[in-house]
Amino acid sequence: MHFQRALEFIEAAERCSSLDGLQACLKRYLEPYGVTQFTLMALAQNPHNGARAPVPLSNATASEWRARYAERGYFNSDVVTHGAIRRSAAFTWDDLDLKQLAGTSRTVFHEGREIMAVEGSLVIPTHDANGFAGYVSLFFEKETPPPQVHRSLKIMAIYALEKAKELYGLEPDRAGWDQPCPLTVRQREALAFMAQGKTDWEIGVILGISEKTANKHLDAVRRQLGVATRAQAAAKAVHAGWISI
Amino acid sequence: MIRLVTPENRTAYAHQLEEMHRQRWVCFVEQRGWSALGALQKTPGYEEDEFDDERAVYLLALSQQGNVLGSMRLRPADDKTIVGDICQGAIDAKTKAGFGASDWEITRTMRAPAHTGPDGQLRLQLTTAACEFALDRGISRYVCCVDTQMLPAMRALNREHHTLLGEPIPYAEGEMIAVALRPDQQWLERTYALAGFTGRVLEAPPRAAAFAAA
Numbered sequence: 296m297h298f299q300r301a302l303e304f305i306e307a308a309e310r311c312s313s314l315d316g317l318q319a320c321l322k323r324y325l326e327p328y329g330v331t332q333f334t335l336m337a338l339a340q341n342p343h344n345g346a347r348a349p350v351p352l353s354n355a356t357a358s359e360w361r362a363r364y365a366e367r368g369y370f371n372s373d374v375v376t377h378g379a380i381r382r383s384a385a386f387t388w389d390d391l392d393l394k395q396l397a398g399t400s401r402t403v404f405h406e407g408r409e410i411m412a413v414e415g416s417l418v419i420p421t422h423d424a425n426g427f428a429g430y431v432s433l434f435f436e437k438e439t440p441p442p443q444v445h446r447s448l449k450i451m452a453i454y455a456l457e458k459a460k461e462l463y464g465l466e467p468d469r470a471g472w473d474q475p476c477p478l479t480v481r482q483r484e485a486l487a488f489m490a491q492g493k494t495d496w497e498i499g500v501i502l503g504i505s506e507k508t509a510n511k512h513l514d515a516v517r518r519q520l521g522v523a524t525r526a527q528a529a530a531k532a533v534h535a536g537w538i539s540i
Numbered sequence: 541m542i543r544l545v546t547p548e549n550r551t552a553y554a555h556q557l558e559e560m561h562r563q564r565w566v567c568f569v570e571q572r573g574w575s576a577l578g579a580l581q582k583t584p585g586y587e588e589d590e591f592d593d594e595r596a597v598y599l600l601a602l603s604q605q606g607n608v609l610g611s612m613r614l615r616p617a618d619d620k621t622i623v624g625d626i627c628q629g630a631i632d633a634k635t636k637a638g639f640g641a642s643d644w645e646i647t648r649t650m651r652a653p654a655h656t657g658p659d660g661q662l663r664l665q666l667t668t669a670a671c672e673f674a675l676d677r678g679i680s681r682y683v684c685c686v687d688t689q690m691l692p693a694m695r696a697l698n699r700e701h702h703t704l705l706g707e708p709i710p711y712a713e714g715e716m717i718a719v720a721l722r723p724d725q726q727w728l729e730r731t732y733a734l735a736g737f738t739g740r741v742l743e744a745p746p747r748a749a750a751f752a753a754a
Contacts, residue, residue, distance in 0.1 A: 298707050309699070383688070383714035422714075423692040446707035449688070449715075457692050479572070481713075515571065 297447035300324065305454045314462045318353045321455050328444065331436045332356040332411055335456050336370075337429035339465045349376075349429075352459035356434065360410040364403075372399040379420035379430040381503045385445040388416045415439035419452035426484050429456055478519055478532070485512040487538040490529035542669035542742045545598040556600055559608045561586050566653040574712045591615055591622060591647065599669045599742070601662055610651045610662045612670060614682075617643040623685050623705070623718045630685060630718040631706040639683065646670060646684040646721075664735040669742035671731065674723035676742075682721040687714060694719065697734070701727050 304324040311317040325333060335353040349370045354361050363369070370376055378391050388408075396404060415435035421428045431452035440448075478486070481502070488498045498509040516528050532538045545553045564587035569578035581587055591613070601610040617624075617639040624636035651662055674682065686694065688708050695702070698721060705718035731737070 302704065305704075384710070421692070422689040428692065449708055450704065453688065453691050454695065457695050
């Protein structure tokens with residue numbers, strides 16, 4: 296039943312000709328699950344310098360929160376964003392390590408929860424061949440639906456986000472068909488964080504893998520790119536547009 | 541030109557098939573971490589499974605020296621499939637029962653681990669060759685499991701030609717999903733245009749009589 300609903304949503308979404316129309320369509324298909332608010336956030340690549348930046352494509356949340364989030368630039372401090380980068384599977388607020396929150400991250404989380412006045416949440420990360428591509432956040436007036444529903448919601452999230460990108464005018468992902476890259480997604484992610492100055496241990500924490508695995512990924516990157524050092528690997532990847540820093 | 545390896549000409553490509561199986565071990569078991577797959581192998585360093593049988597067909601991209609640059613396995617889906625029989629929960633029983641004589645499965649699509657150059661053209665070659673094979677053979681549908689990360693690209697390139705067959709399921713690298721692809725002339729022409737191919741990329745099919753035994 297849930298999967299069939301997801302397929303029906305995909306067909307309906309593809310027929311939408313505006314972001315408002317897509318938002319209304321998504322609202323209609325999510326309401327039976329108790330969703331009262333949602334956001335679609337894409338990570339879009341600047342075609343001139345390759346840098347990726349967040350673009351809110353649709354935000355059906357309380358207007359006060361929408362305004363505050365944008366004005367204060369909360370995206371980079373949002374623990375939900377950090378969680379979405381590290382995970383491929385959907386997660387709830389309960390899955391986040393909220394006890395470790397401090398400073399702005401703590402403020403963002405608690406302000407959002409209070410203003411939106413919701414009880415449950417589900418964050419659905421989306422990844423494409425370039426790595427983390429954005430996420431869809433669903434907020435429930437009551438509790439979050441059980442895990443068996445999450446899978447169909449993930450399908451809806453992926454197609455909603457891609458349709459939203461199209462309507463917004465962002466380039467679709469072509470998985471390297473015309474931007475060939477010899478690295479896997481995980482290798483690119485590890486390389487990008489390394490290029491930002493992160494240690495193997497920090498990369499492991501961010502990606503949810505061990506320090507040893509992070510080291511293994513970076514060694515594989517050097518071999519794949521045929522270079523002697525990590526710095527050369529980063530330079531080659533940035534120049535080719537495979538990562539941005 | 542992509543080479544077509546069928547049961548009839550397999551001996552002519554024995555060396556390349558051996559190389560392909562060793563590459564599959566490095567690619568899937570070592571690089572991509574499919575440890576469960578590795579544990580099933582009789583010979584470490586050589587990856588093969590029950591679907592590498594007399595019904596399997598392989599598409600091989602070869603270098604000028606005859607080394608394998610990339611490969612893809614195709615196999616009829618009317619008896620058993622990875623998507624239906626190995627990937628638990630990827631599709632339901634009704635979908636599995638619906639696989640017929642004109643359905644084939646795509647699996648083990650791979651770029652040679654030692655190949656450090658661009659692979660976009662390689663993947664386009666293999667995909668295009670698979671489409672040409674489908675049109676040669678009368679295949680109406682391909683089924684496969686792809687990482688959910690591929691769905692945005694699949695939508696961008698194959699919007700009218702792909703259908704989801706089930707919900708995402710977890711696997712070694714994250715989550716994957718069963719997809720059906722419908723190869724046709726329109727899809728073929730689109731990939732020719734995207735890749736800049738001016739003609740056929742798959743070598744001509746073997747004689748119909750020899751091929752019918754596959």
